[in-house]
Amino acid sequence: MHKMHNTAAGRVFDVINFIFLGVVGLVTVVPFLYIVAGSFATETELATRPFFIIPETITTAAYQYIFSTDSVLRSLVVSVFVTVVGTVVSMILTLTMAYPLSRRTMVGRNFVLNLILFSMLFNGGMIPTYLLVKNLGLLDSLWSLILPLAINPFNLIIVKTFFQELPKELEDASKIDGCSEFQTFWKVMLPLSKPVIATFTLFYAVFYWNDFFQALLYLTDTTKWPIQLLLQQLVMVANVGLGDMQEAMLYEPPEESIKLAVIVVATVPILIFYPFLQKHFAKGVMLGSVKG
Known part of the structure; x- marks a missing residue:
């Protein structure tokens, strides 16, 4: 198994695998980050910006x-x-x-x-x-x-x-x-x-x-x-x-x-x-x- 990963094909597979799993991880985490950011955003920002990770104006009104x-x-x-x-x-x-x-x-x-x-x-x-x-x-x-x-x-x-x-x-x-x-x-x-x-x-x-x-x-x-x-x-x-x-x-x-x-x-x-x-x-x- 170790020899297989040292080959060119094995390294290419590892790179593709890491990229794929990284994308899957982002797809999983990013929506939750938007939810957290949106909970601190104003109503105007939620209505005008379809997606964001960091709100322009932070408010704790919802909490x-x-x-x-x-x-x-x-x-x-x-x-x-x-x-x-x-x-x-x-x-x-x-x-x-x-x-x-x-x-x-x-x-x-x-x-x-x-x-x-x-x-x-x-x-x-x-x-x-x-x-x-x-x-x-x-x-x-x-x-x-x-x-x-x-x-x-x-x-x-x-x-x-x-x-x-x-x-x-x-x-x-x-x-x-x-x-x-x-x-x-x-x-x-x-x-x-x-x-x-x-x-x-x-x-x-x-x-x-x-x-x-x-x-x-x-x-x-x-x-x-x-x-x-x-x-x-x-x-x-x-x-x-x-x-x-x-x-x-x-x-x-x-x-x-x-x-x-x-x-x-x-x-x-x-x-x-x-x-x-x-x-x-x-x-x-x-x-x-x-x-x-």
Whole structure:
């Protein structure tokens, strides 16, 4: 492989590959830079300049509007709580369910797997799910944003496959050392599962952070709204106060820049979270791939 890259054809390929990946990277990053720049621009500049990276006149009017009350900060706290607790609950349930299903000797394993596959194709629908949440007494509770979607069947199957591909000799060795099933899972399997844990922690965290539909269905108390639902309402009703919709604004909000500002507010926190999992995420993205 090293000799191939030292040839003329290999060097040409490397140059073309770097240029192509650089262009793809710019196509990915430049729109977000425009969103950040636009959130600090004036309405006039957004209307007259179709694209820019650095605004001519920097203004924080959009952010002043968003943070003019404590509603946004309160919603950020709610979203952080739902994201952290929901991710922990989902990972605990997914890992503890996937591991026994990866054991081929488990009684009723195929029946449970068929139920999981069935749930990937069919579900009860919005109204039955709402009635179930209501009968469980979860309406207007933050748990209604977590428990109904605590386990993703696709994620569960991928994690199950990961455990299944770990060498069986590890389990046999732990049993020889006197470990119980739980000790084998906790002390042997989980330390070897950092890539899968990092990957699906990120997937679940992004899902909980971005979700607003569950809150739209189950929450009527505006003080419990997550940031995504609040920002959606903020964009839809840009000329009304935040939160309880009763606090009067001191100025007319900049309609275009506020739409870009809410994207920044909703995106930056999850971007900060990603670097902490990047090392393991690079390995985890290969989970479930076809192996020779």
